[in-house]
Amino acid sequence: MNYLHLLDYAGVAVFAATGALAASRLRLDIVGFIFFAAITGVGGGTLRDLLLGKLPVFWIKQPLFIGICVIIAVLVFFTAHLVESRYRLLLWLDAIGMAAYCVMGAMIGLEYGISPYAAIVTGISTATFGGIFRDVISGEKSVLLSDEIYISAALLGATSFVFLFSMGVPQIVAVFVGVLLAFGLRAAALLFGWTTPRYKPRQGRKIK
Amino acid sequence: MNYLHLLDYAGVAVFAATGALAASRLRLDIVGFIFFAAITGVGGGTLRDLLLGKLPVFWIKQPLFIGICVIIAVLVFFTAHLVESRYRLLLWLDAIGMAAYCVMGAMIGLEYGISPYAAIVTGISTATFGGIFRDVISGEKSVLLSDEIYISAALLGATSFVFLFSMGVPQIVAVFVGVLLAFGLRAAALLFGWTTPRYKPRQGRKIK
Amino acid sequence: MNYLHLLDYAGVAVFAATGALAASRLRLDIVGFIFFAAITGVGGGTLRDLLLGKLPVFWIKQPLFIGICVIIAVLVFFTAHLVESRYRLLLWLDAIGMAAYCVMGAMIGLEYGISPYAAIVTGISTATFGGIFRDVISGEKSVLLSDEIYISAALLGATSFVFLFSMGVPQIVAVFVGVLLAFGLRAAALLFGWTTPRYKPRQGRKIK
Structure with a gap:
């Protein structure tokens, strides 16, 4: 286990927490918390593996x-009421997860041998679709559609990582800068x- | 053809019927009925095969x-008005489909050689995502988010099947108990x- | 590059344009336009490849x-205000994309060796799911659920192509007729x- 595994686990954990927070808003039971934590936590990486054909x-x-998703869901189930603003917390955890995943997704793509351009797209997909699954299934307006910069941040992270790594910068530095x-x-x-x-x-031009 | 094929066909058929019932609520034409019947009927199993890499x-x-989905859709198109409460029927058929699929999904996972833990998750995914696709595409609140126990039942079915089967209980018994x-x-x-x-x-703690 | 590649690029381009038009309705930034253009433009074909196991x-x-999606998104970002009715334009571009993709999806399926029946379903999936992803993620009522014929047109195109091609009609003719x-x-x-x-x-029969 190296720092990359840690980044991966961290990404799953924080996204899982946002899924559990979404479940709290829906007032689900503990199994519902786990369900949403898992969909959000592993959703982006699942899409990445599907697109790459890295199956199962x-x-x-x-x-x-x-x-990890189960543990996080149980923790959130019993502690979410302690938080002042669950939506605010969701946004910040989502930000960490997005940052970790846009780089991880791109890196796994590169390791799998795809082109740098495709790796950037794969990175952005990995970073965004966990949250999209969470928001679509829970029936909420997607965080991606909010006014504040979101997808651009994933694009910046994935692109800078892919650029630096392709330039020969050591992986750990490229990962760090990208995240x-x-x-x-x-x-x-x-x-x-x-x-x-x-x-x-x-x-439109019709209405004058 | 053995009892497992029957269970599989039954699962597709009842989920297809719930899809067609959702189409009736949307007042679609017969092709729309078939479309929703197919998405719901084979949606969960499609996700299962994707996750496992069992492709096509x-x-x-x-x-x-x-x-099967086409036949069911046509039947529902011409008979749905006979039913007192289409939503109630949808819920019951959905319950049968969920029960059949949580076990079928886990079993196909085990046959494919994945771990018992992953098989349980695969079973739950198979059982729930047909309905999720149906509800998300039709724009309805998902059945999974209703107050009554849903995902827990899929968890119970998949877990008990995997546990019994791993303990050496004959497959037919484990399937029967799980369903x-x-x-x-x-x-x-x-x-x-x-x-x-x-x-x-x-x-939240903010508001006193 | 032959006429089929052109059809493929055209299908991606017009669907991408509908995605960008959806982004304009959501008042997204230019990266959001690209995101929606890409999801809609390549979404249907992505599902087709996943179902077939043609991965990455x-x-x-x-x-x-x-x-292509990036270029189209940028173009739409700067020109969408010139259009009288963006929704009307979206519907017409979507119609072109649907027509191109129901045939392309079926053809790629046949080339991949699947049965004619499965190829029809794959064609319809390819033609419809780009739009479904666009509508579901943007939170709009899906175009497929509107009153006017939609899925039936994809069914007609895919079926007529598969039928003619299986009868030995030259590919270019079968494609042309299907589209x-x-x-x-x-x-x-x-x-x-x-x-x-x-x-x-x-x-229902309850209420008399």
Whole structure:
């Protein structure tokens, strides 16, 4: 076990926690908490493995990942009421998970031999789809559609990692920079309300 | 063809019927009925095959499964108005399908050589995602999020089957017990409103 | 590169445009436009490759497809306000994409050696799921659930292609007829409001 495994477990754990927090909003029972924790925790990585054809998916080979989701779900079930704002906590944990996964997804793609461009897309997919599954199944508006920068942060993290790693920068440095940039941008968006220029809807030409 | 094939066909058929019932609520045409019947009928098993890497998925190899969905969809299209409460019927058919699939999914996982823990998760995924696809695409609140026990029943069925089968109990007995426990628990939940202790939302600490 | 590649690129491009138009409705930033363009543009083909087990999925092998989505997203971001009715445009582009993909999906299935029946289902899946992903993630009512003929057009296109091709008709003719029939039926539905007989909800027998 090296630092990459830790990053992987951390990514699963924080995403699992956001799934459990979503379950708390839905007032599910403890099995529902586990269900949402697992879907969110391993959802992005499952999509990554499917896209790559790296099957069976990772959590079938290493059930420990599901175990982490179970533990986190139980913890959240009994402690979520202690938190002042569960949605705020969800957003911050989601930010950590996104930062860890956009780099992990890209790296596993590169190790699997896909092109740098495809690795960036795979990284972004890994980072975003756990949250998409959580939000779609729980019937909430997706965090990705909020005003603050989200997908751009995953794009920044995955791209900077892939660029640095392809330039020959040691893996640990490239990983560190990628995760930090992704998290930093998302954190700034959450703290300072950073947004990117958004599509400005104007009235169609019909209405004068 | 043995009893397992029958169980498999039965699971597809009842889930397909719930999909067609959802289509009736959306007032779709007959092709829409078939579409929803197929998504719900083979959706869970499709996810199972994807997760395992057992590709192409089962209904590509055996198109009879799609044929079953077509027949069921046509039947429901012409008979759904005879039913007193279509939602009630949907819930009961869904309960049968869930019970059949949580065991079938776990069994196919074990046959494919995955660990007992992963087989339980695969079983639960198989049992729940057909319904999730149906509910998400039709824009309804998912049956899984209702108050009555649902995912716990799939967990019970998959776990008891995997446990008994791993203990050396004959397959047919383990299957029978697993299906019966899953269906029994869900049926009790539907009949008597059984629920499990749910997350009790309290106000955050901010508001005093 | 032959006419089939052109059809494939065209299908990705028009679906990507519908994804970007959906992003414009959500007032996303340019990365959000790219995200939705990519999900919609390559979503159906991704599902097709997953179902067939043709992995890694096509856009990992040929990143040009993602490049097309990026270009289309940028174009739409800067020009969508010029359009009188963005939803109307979305529907027409979606019709082209659906027509191209129901045939492409079925053809790739046949080339992969699956049965004609399974190829039809694969074609319909390819044609419809890009739009389903777009609509589900953006939280809109799915285009497939609208009153006008949609899935039936994909069924017609896929079936006629598979039938003609299996009869020995030259591929280019079978493709042409399939695409034309699918697009023609959907276009007629959009222009003249064509619908198929829909399920007529009557009150359940309880209420007299």
